[in-house]
Amino acid sequence: MPKSGDAEYLGKVYLVGAGPGDPGLMTLKGKGILELCDVVIYDALVSAEILAMVNPIAERINAGKRRGNHSLPQSETTQLLIEKARQHAIVVRLKGGDPYIFGRGGEEMSDLIAAGVTVEVVPGITAGIAVPAYAGIPLTHRGYSSSVTFVTGHEAVGKYRPHVNWQAIACGSETIVVYMGLHNLSEIIQNLIDAGLPPRTPIALIRQGTRADQSELVGNLSNIADLVAATGFAPPAIAVIGKVVELRDLLASV
Structure with a gap:
């Protein structure tokens, strides 16, 4: 060779x-x-x-x-x-x-x-850092989050290897950023709720991040799947899950 x-x-x-x-x-x-x-x-x-x-x-x-x-x-x-x-x-x-x-x-x-x-x-x-910033969501904030986890949404239903430990992620990180997870969103959300995240946990979906046509859909774990279905929100998108999403209304308006 x-x-x-x-x-x-x-x-x-x-x-x-x-x-x-x-x-x-x-x-x-x-x-x-x-x-x-x-x-x-x-x-x-x-x-x-x-x-x-x-x-x-x-x-x-x-x-x-x-x-x-x-x-x-x-x-x-x-x-x-x-x-x-x-x-x-x-x-x-x-x-x-x-x-x-x-x-x-x-x-x-x-x-x-x-x-x-x-x-x-x-x-x-990487999108997981830049896209939330463009949407007015800081991944860390002294009053909201001191830890971030990046995870792929593909593995949630075993597309490659089912190695995502949702229990550890839900319990061990205050902000979760999911790449490529829109197709498997319902399964991901159920895994996180089963692992202990409250259904009212805020979540923001951001598509076409940092581009001129960037758009967001904001809700919580209990209603975001219904909002996706009602609006036809489509990939490519990332999800940001955690209390930092609450800062979007303040920081995105600046």
Whole structure:
């Protein structure tokens, strides 16, 4: 197996986090690499404004993943990165948010290293931090919350591995941020209530976070599923659960 830096590989792969959507939240390092890259393989949640930063002569490949509609399977995406590293000097794997926060960046990094490809991670601002801020919700506040947990909503019904310990999360964190949980929202809420969270616990759902069309739906654990059904609130969205949601009316108006 070739090792990193062998002549078989002309280029280097950068796993770049594009942030949650607002182009102003793209890092300077990430932007500079996009402007120089030879090929970019990007995810569905990467905004058009971010893609506009890409070198205009670079090859662009959509590897986006949405529920029930995967442009490229994960194994094919990794193999494509390996092939492009044999052909080009600068290859970018562009991911929404941060590559290592529910972005499969760790999996891709491991596979590329095993294949002998030179690879570097360029972190991005994850949605779980930026999106609540744009909605006027601070994840921590001395009077409301001193702990935050980030969790994926996919595992709630065993899409990958049912490892989410909702009992520990409900009892051990004052603010819970759930990524990709809208489809499984009813199950997640029931798990949290069964684990001891009061049904009146505030919850905010935020879709298209940090973008011009960002929208929010606010309720509590007992009524949010009905509000989603009544309004047709749809993904992509994150959920913020906890007392900090009460600050939204004050801080979002500033």
